Amino acid sequence: MTQGSAPAAAKVAKLNRVERNAWTKRKIFDAATKVVGKYGYSEASVARITEEAGVAQGTFYNHFENRQELLDQLLPKIGMDMVEFIRERTGTANAARQEIARFGAFFEFIREVPEFLRILNEAEFFAPNGYQKHLDNISTAYVRILRRARQAGAIEDFSDEEFEAIVHMFMGARGYLSRRYSYADGAVTAVPHHVISAYEKLITRGLYRPCGEDKQP
Amino acid sequence: MTQGSAPAAAKVAKLNRVERNAWTKRKIFDAATKVVGKYGYSEASVARITEEAGVAQGTFYNHFENRQELLDQLLPKIGMDMVEFIRERTGTANAARQEIARFGAFFEFIREVPEFLRILNEAEFFAPNGYQKHLDNISTAYVRILRRARQAGAIEDFSDEEFEAIVHMFMGARGYLSRRYSYADGAVTAVPHHVISAYEKLITRGLYRPCGEDKQP
Amino acid sequence: MTQGSAPAAAKVAKLNRVERNAWTKRKIFDAATKVVGKYGYSEASVARITEEAGVAQGTFYNHFENRQELLDQLLPKIGMDMVEFIRERTGTANAARQEIARFGAFFEFIREVPEFLRILNEAEFFAPNGYQKHLDNISTAYVRILRRARQAGAIEDFSDEEFEAIVHMFMGARGYLSRRYSYADGAVTAVPHHVISAYEKLITRGLYRPCGEDKQP
Amino acid sequence: MTQGSAPAAAKVAKLNRVERNAWTKRKIFDAATKVVGKYGYSEASVARITEEAGVAQGTFYNHFENRQELLDQLLPKIGMDMVEFIRERTGTANAARQEIARFGAFFEFIREVPEFLRILNEAEFFAPNGYQKHLDNISTAYVRILRRARQAGAIEDFSDEEFEAIVHMFMGARGYLSRRYSYADGAVTAVPHHVISAYEKLITRGLYRPCGEDKQP
DNA sequence: TATGAATGAGGCTTCATTCAT
DNA sequence: GATGAATGAAGCCTCATTCAT
Known part of the structure; x- marks a missing residue:
């Protein structure tokens, strides 16, 4: 013009x-x-x-195509960002330490991307397809990690099926905890230390070998 | 008239x-x-x-008063029914066994009252007030149980604050597991055994004294 | 207040x-x-x-229930009004004369209820259910009239099936004619006399006994 | 590029x-x-x-120019194809026979070009300009045919204006009949014989000289 | 207290048309 | 001339809530 x-x-x-x-x-x-x-x-x-x-x-x-299509793409997309974010912060220590690191990185990510929490939590009901996709993404990746730890001797006595259940528990626990401790009147805050310590105790004793040392170097 | x-x-x-x-x-x-x-x-x-x-x-x-008021009353009401239902099935065995019994009774309740699962899961977003009330109800009761177990010597080395975190993990884990394993094409089915066993291992080793025996009778 | x-x-x-x-x-x-x-x-x-x-x-x-439901009720309702309107103006002369009277009354009705024409004509495509219902209403009534005329000896040599076809032709002819001659820039005018006369010739010669007298008194 | x-x-x-x-x-x-x-x-x-x-x-x-312009061109175009189609099948018999032939050819064309019926029927309301044009095309051609039949002595006692009315009746009758008898669950079928026979009786008696023979060769 | 018709804002989606590339 | 993303008006319908009976 x-x-x-x-x-x-x-x-x-x-x-x-x-x-x-x-x-x-x-x-x-x-x-x-x-x-x-x-x-x-x-x-x-x-x-x-x-x-x-x-x-x-x-x-x-x-x-x-329609509103729902977009909604269903939201979580898987951000979920993959999260996976990458956590991977970068996992380190190379023994398996139990890595698990703790992942746990912490999850809450770090939430503070980085404050929208994530709500998107994750609500997706199950408002974007079921996207939620399922995200679940599969995470579950697959997580089970692979646990298997590797078992191969390395860091975990004993858990079957593959039990791994899947464990992963769901982990995810559920994180969700609950994040909702309980990370919201502060809308804003997102750090998770208190006792939460980390409780998780650490629970999983190092309950899942990983207590001594914190892997069998095979 | x-x-x-x-x-x-x-x-x-x-x-x-x-x-x-x-x-x-x-x-x-x-x-x-x-x-x-x-x-x-x-x-x-x-x-x-x-x-x-x-x-x-x-x-x-x-x-x-309005639609929301009813919605917010739904979960706390049924939640109390659930607490009662579980209490009746907890038994008097040692603390770890009781925890396993509670875990199982939760899934039993879901099958008794199939509406509960959906109400529980969605309440967080559609009936936040009711959800919070329910959370407080459960959390209070559960922490009391854990404290008693600690007094009885069945749990060591966890603070009250950590108990609260643990309870949230338990609730989160149950929610996830129920959603993952209890839905079968709309109907509600039993939870597979490996889920129970995984939970049992995780908490008996991670929380309660491994030997399964309480210090003081 | x-x-x-x-x-x-x-x-x-x-x-x-x-x-x-x-x-x-x-x-x-x-x-x-x-x-x-x-x-x-x-x-x-x-x-x-x-x-x-x-x-x-x-x-x-x-x-x-929805927009369509109303639309589908429009034509049958007004159609019945029309049937009544025409019946009142049919008279008691011989069958051929009555047919001419009906033909004329149809155009009178159109002027009384100017909305009718458009509703009738468009209904086929915009309110198919309503249209079908109207068609059945009219067709049934009309065939009954023709049969009675045949019994009275005013019509010879037409089968029931042929009556149905004839009725459709009559309805089609009226529709076309009304659209062609009754619209005058939106308003509805009288049908010119030569239309009536053409119709009269066609049907008195083609359908009813030419002499205009019924066999049985 | x-x-x-x-x-x-x-x-x-x-x-x-x-x-x-x-x-x-x-x-x-x-x-x-x-x-x-x-x-x-x-x-x-x-x-x-x-x-x-x-x-x-x-x-x-x-x-x-816009959507409507195309829509208005649709019917006149196909309508001319139809005129040609029918002309080819009219034959050279006496006028009444030719009219019957045209009537039959119309239904043949519908089966050849199944889109035509819907386009014709709906055009009146969705493509009024195109519809009017089509009507004029057909009406003009048809009246010319009737005039020629009158000149040949096959028709008596109808004025030019009455011819136009007759043509409209014919078109209306065909439209109605085709809609009533030619649709069979979406597909287009042949018109039953009694329809043809009814039409034949109506027009040979009502319009053309009953004897079926033209006055002047 | 029970009723249920009335309200009007707001949601999702479709569509003819325009215009910069 | 061909393209196809952008536009925004308009359509149908749902819903929580109000209020006169």
Whole structure:
């Protein structure tokens, strides 16, 4: 429209069609993360999300089949970010120490990405497909870790099936604990030390070999 | 309108005003339990509940301030039923055995009252006040049990604060496990044995004295 | 609100609950007739209808399951009015004359109830159930008339099945003619005389005994 | 972007600009015929049509001013095909026989081009301009035929204006009959014989000279 | 106290059309 | 000329709550 504007074409104009498309989708996605994190799934109307994203409501449906599709993508996406985040902080100590590290990293992540907690907790009921996908992602990865620890001699006397149950307990425990201790009037705070210590005692005695040393180096 | 109706009023008429009132409220309450258990909180519209209860929508507001008030009463009420149910099945064996019994009784209760699972799980987000109340109820009772076990010498080395954390882990673990293992295509099934055994190992080794015998009789 | 208003309760207040209910439903129904007649089914949004009726949109759904249900009731209802209207104007002359009278009365009715034409014509596509019902109503009644004429000796050589086809042709012909000749820029005008005369010739010669006299007195 | 693409451009590239243009327009047109025939006008969104045609939505507006313009072209185009189809099957027998032949050919055409019926029937309300144009086309041609029959002595006692009315009745009758007898669960079937016979009786007696022989050769 | 019709805001989604690339 | 993302109005319907009877 402004005739001579070609050379001035600003930041956004540099993007080609494909990039612009991805950028818009990303805007919607990020907006949804923010909105669900703040208000919960049930208040995350398309109107609210698109307003937060700064696009028209109709635009939403150019990028997602419907509201639910977006909602179901939220958790698995952030969940993978979390897995990566935790992996980076796990260290190379013995298996029990690593488990403690993971436990702590989980709560660190929650503070880094405060939306995560609510998204995780509510997903089961508002985004069941996404929740299941996330569960499978986590469960698979976690069981693999436990198996490796068993091979290394750090765990004895647990079957694969029992591992799966243990993993579910861990996940459940973290969820409960995070909800109980990490919320402080909306804001997210650190988990108190006694929570860590209780968890440490429970799992080092109950799951991993008490001595804290793996059998095979 | 109702003036001369006293003699004709059948069965129900035997009730006086207060009893009738309580009876109606109860009908609504039971209907809500059924509806939420079957469809979840978000589908539990006032219309659906009153229809299930066989009363008019307006009647609802004679007994509850608003929809949320009823929803918030649901879980604490059933939760207390559950506590009683579990207490009756705890037995008098040593502390570790009792804990296993409680764990099992929890899953029994779920099968007795199939609505409970959904009400419990969703309450956190749809009936936060009721959820908190339920949490406090359970947590208080459970911590008391653990303290007593510690006094009896069955638990060592855990502080009161750690007990609270442990209780939350237990509750979280049960929730997760029940969701993972108790749903079978809508119906509620028994929890597989390896889940029980995994739990048993984890807590007898991690919390209670491994030998399974209390210090003081 | 106005404290002493009880004795003043005006016109509408005389109605009891049932009557008020019926009255509201009727208001919606009449509004729909007007709106569909003027704008056609596709423009007959619930918003437009309720606005015309002077009620809230939500009220609509207290009286009709959904938009389509109302739409499907429109034609059969008015169709029965039409049947009655025509019957009253059929007279007692011989069968052929009666047929001409019916033909004329049809066009009279269209002018009495100008909405009818559009409702009739569009119903096939926008209210198929209602259309089918109307068709059955009319077809049944019409075939009965033809049969009686055959019994009276006014018609020869047509089978029952052929009657049904004839009735469809009559209905189709009327529809076409009414659309062609009765619309005058939205308003509805009388059908020109040559249309009547053409119809008269066609059916008195083609269907009824040409002489215009029935066999049996 | 397109600079060097000339040599590589396959089959389609043989077409010059004008031909390509016409080809695209044709694709859209055919797609619209298919879509309207199958789903009706109201479901014939621009999105659906362009998808069926395999072009982008924007392309549509390079060839048609708007959605309605295309819709209005649909019926007149196919209508002319029908006229040609019927003419080829009219034969050279006497006028009454020819009329019967035309009646039969109409139903044949419906089976040849199954989309036609729906397009014809719905056009009146969804493509009024196109419908009017079609009506004029048919009416003009049909009246010419009747006039010629009158000149040949096969019809007596009908004025030109009455001819026009008769033509409308014929068209209306055909429409009704085709809808009543030609739809069989979506598919299009043959019209039962009694329909043909009823029509034959009606028009040979009512319009054409009963003897079936024209006055002047 | 019981009733149930009335309300109107708000939710999701579709769609014809525009316009920058 | 072709593309397809962006737009925003409009449609249907649900729902918690109110209020006159």
